[in-house]
Amino acid sequence: MRRTIATVSLSGTLPEKLEAIAAARFDGIELFENDFINFKGTARDLRVMAADLGLTIDLYQPFRDFEGMPEAQFRRSLERAERKFDLIQELDAPVMLCCSNTSPLVIDDPALAAAQLHELAGRAAMRNLRVGFEALAWGRVTKLYGQAWEIVRRADHPHLGLILDSFHTLSLNDDPSGIADIPGEKIFYLQMADAPLLSMDVLQWARHHRSFPGQGQFDMTNFLEQVPLAGYTGPLSLEIFNDVFRETPNRRTAVDAMRSLLYLESQVRQRLQEPAQSNARFTDRRASVLQRVELYSPPPVPDIMGLSYIEFAADESSAEAFDVLLRQFGFRRAGTHRSKAVVLYRQGDINLIVNAQPDSFARRRFEAHGLSVCALAMRTADPASAVGRATAMHSQRYDGPLGPHEQRVPAIVSPGGMLISFVSSALGPNGLYEADFVLEDEPGRSAAGAGLKRIDHVALGLAVDQLDTWILFVRAVLGLEPGESLELADPFGLVRSRGVANADRSVRLVLNVSLSQRTRTARTVSAGGGVAVHHIALSTDDIFDAVARLTASGARFVPISGNYYDDLITRVDLDDDLLARLRSAGVLFDRSAAGDYFHIYTECLDGGLFFEVTQRVNAYDAYGAINAPARMAAQAQGA
Template identity: 75%
Template sequence: MHRSIATVSLSGTLPQKLEAIAAAGFDGFELFEHDFIQFNGSAATLGTIARDLGLSVDLYQPFRDFEAMPELQFRRSLERAERKFDLMQAMGAPLVLCCSNTSPLAMDDPARAAAQLHALAERAAQRGLRVGFEALAWGRHTSRYGQAWDIVRRADHPSLGLILDSFHTLSLKDDPAGIADIPGEKIFFLQMADAPLMAMDVLQWARHHRSFPGQGDFDVVTFLEKTLRAGYTGPLSLEIFNDVFRETPNRRTAVDAMRSLLNLESQVRERLDHALPAEVALFSPPPLPDLSGISFIEFAVDEAAAVALGTLLQQLGFRRVGRHRSKAVVLYRQGDVHLIVNAQPDSFARERFDAHGASVCALGLRTDAPEAAAERAVAMRSQPHHSPVGPGEARVPATVAPGGNLVHFVASALGRDGLYAADFVLDDDGPGAADAGLQAIDHVALGLDIDQLDTWVLFSRAVLGLEPGESLELADPFGLIRSRGVANAERSVRLVLNVSLSQRTRTARTLRKSGGGAVHHIALRCDDIFASVAQLRANGAAFVPISGNYYDDLATRIDLDGGLIERMRESGVLFDRSPAGDYLHIYTESFENGLFFEVVQRVDGYDAYGAINAPARMASQAQS
């Protein structure tokens, strides 16, 4: 399809926006009027810049408060439109967006609205231009696409058509099914936008909180499906008003935008593969990876940090089971948890250490088709990564995740040792304290800059096939933390994405140390948390102390056996309950850069992350 984006969706000056749009691979753009008003150049100059970048000016917008007006205001608006038509012809824009009226002077008179739009379309046609009418969700009398289509149908002019916007329809919970019954040739333009579900005024919601498809909670896939079923063959465009995007580097935003459209197209293609007209070619990437677990986590360290981290891992019950054959890299194991400590000079890990200190630099995810997973990542606009491979060593395809860390795709067929046997000298009798019963990586929590959250949600969905859960806000003593989990259907891969809404929280301070976008804790799963904690303490592991008041309050909130509460108090274990099951967990004290571990036990079908207890942990860390 012809892919487009509104200039209002990006930060920067108009020329900078167009350069970012072109670099991301878009075919054209919607020109938001304020961007042109602030542009230091003529309409003809803008047209030349666009053509030089290989972009078409697909739409000029918005033209406001036109239809269903008293005669005097209507005549003035026709003259106003002529000035806009002058600009459109000079820059080469074929279509103007006329949005439904919000003026208090507007009349609830569809016949008058149709007649006036007919007159506008007639003037546009004399210049070879077209008019698209869009229902604003907050329009005074026309707020739904069905009302707008009724007016367009009444006007009955070949140069007047409908413009559809997913936000305006889905924010009102309007049913998009009827779109499929509109003649495709009368839909002149399609704008896509997602958004988180929020209880707020729709105008404020629209102007500050829209997001790219796949970053929010709207059913944008069905919306596009119904539009294509109508026979629409025009541009697929993005119009996003978002405060964070207005601050984010526009090249990154433009890449996210293109990734969102490609992912959206691929999802709709699965529904309509045999029902598409020949001129509609939807994106067809390799399939989403079928992930089966986290194979390994790799840490970037120097020699001193390698010793300190190795000591901590042994206190956690990990045994050093391998040394790399040619590099300063050590493998630790407990249960099905594999942790790689990489202190190799002149490596990607050392670059990450030099930039961010001791930190996680890579995740390994198990999948049956690692090459296809890496190919999908590239198709979805992620950068590939090729690590140097020595003679006989395994090559593991990888992609660069948002923020710069790596995600490796590990073949499930390799089994427990298959990945490591080629690269490491394995020895299960290496040094380590007693096994603490830690069996698997339950989840990995990342601390992100606020402008990375939507990027990570989209990356998780489009590249990794992980779906987001609900968004929560957690109370740190110095501000709020927004947290959202993403996971695959089997829950064998879980990530938790955290951003700080304040610059004073522990998360924000950790981000400043680590450069942003860092793993801040790793949760390890066990079957008997009390036995595991007892062994970990015997090994020398230290845990975040929890106030006794927490346990006194716990007894008032949840009906629990008094003996269990006392056992949790003695061990420092926290507790959460959902209708599906229980969650017991405890946090270790922090290592360098604020990194810490969490030990968890899931009981029955508990499917969350104990977020209710995060404030107790953060308060304790602050007091420590």
């Protein structure tokens, strides 16, 4: 499908927008009226500029408050339309978008609306232009695509068709399945927009909170599937109104936009290849769609089997201090890299790598931030395919320097600059480390440790303009799915938190953002340049034993107020012995219908990084978010 985007979706001046759109390899644009009105140039100048960048101008929008009007206003609108047609011809744009009427003067008469749109289409036909009619979710009398289609059908003019917009349909909980019954040639244009599920006025929702497909909570795949089933083969476009996008660098926004369309196409392609489940009458039509419409087919989503290692960037001083802390945490110094100033630490199935190599990517990218996570490595059966998927979804491949006999680990650059590496599961637990490290044997330490078994989750702090980017990245590139979005109370502002995980929960990430610049999350992000790991959760099978061992070895935990435990017993039915053990150890507790969660946090290192020790009981699947305010308050009080 041709991929296009509305200029309103990006920040910057119109020439800057076009350059970003072209760089992201779009085919064309929807020209938003205000962008042209404020453009320092003529329609011909803009047409030439777009053509030089390899872009077509596929749609001019919007033309407002036209159909269903009293005669005097209707005649004035026809004059207004003629002036717009003059402009559209100069732009060489084939279609003008006419959105449903929001004027208080509109008359609720579908026959009148159809007759007036018929006359508008007749005038467009004289110039070889077309008019697309779109139902706005806040239209005065026409809100639903079915209503708009009925008006277009009654108007019965070849130069009048329907424009579909996923936001206007899904925000009203309208059923998109009827789209498949509309003749494809009468659908003139398709606009896609996702959004979070919010309880608010639909106009404000539309103007401020739309997002790219894969970033919100609408069923975009089901909506898009209906359109090619109808026989539509035209452009697939994005029209996004979003306050954060208006501030975000437009090159990054354009890449996110293209990634979202590629991801959405691939999801629809996969759906069409599956047996029809809900509507058998479309079985033959589903097969023909894949012959008529070119939908993106990237390498498959990687089968991620867990985190292989976490890599830290450190200078010599912070590496030495971190070595002390890791040994207090029961980690053993398991090996030294064969050619670099890199050390491997191990405990249970946990592998931590500390990179103090002066000329490494880690040091160059992260050295100014002190000790910080520079790479997450994920196990998968086919690392080359995982990187192929990522680059197909517009992520950057990373190829680092390779020493003699060292194992190549394919990697990509995540949004914000952290590396995501892919380690072959065929190497087993030691294959990578035997190749790259001189392994050390420390009898006794491996068996002792502190009872820490595996990495439970990694929590990232993100700049506000990175959250939607990361949600799309983990979905489209890594195949992780987002959970519920929560708001957590830091003493200095709210933190929005959202977990993402793979199906078997062997990889869990928690994404956190804060509008307030005073929260610990925001300060960590500021130090990390927009993206930073602020804590790592390590799991154990017996948290009380682990805490006792860690405390005995010198590890220091954030003390929790006694008031927390007094309140806990009012919220959760606990026996006295367990409550006493929690209070004595400083362990926090949460319970869901599926199971229990025990956790405790260490004091922060320089740069704000800290650890969490966790124990999940039964099928508990969350992250103890109810206890985050207790932790953040304790950290804020310098405890």
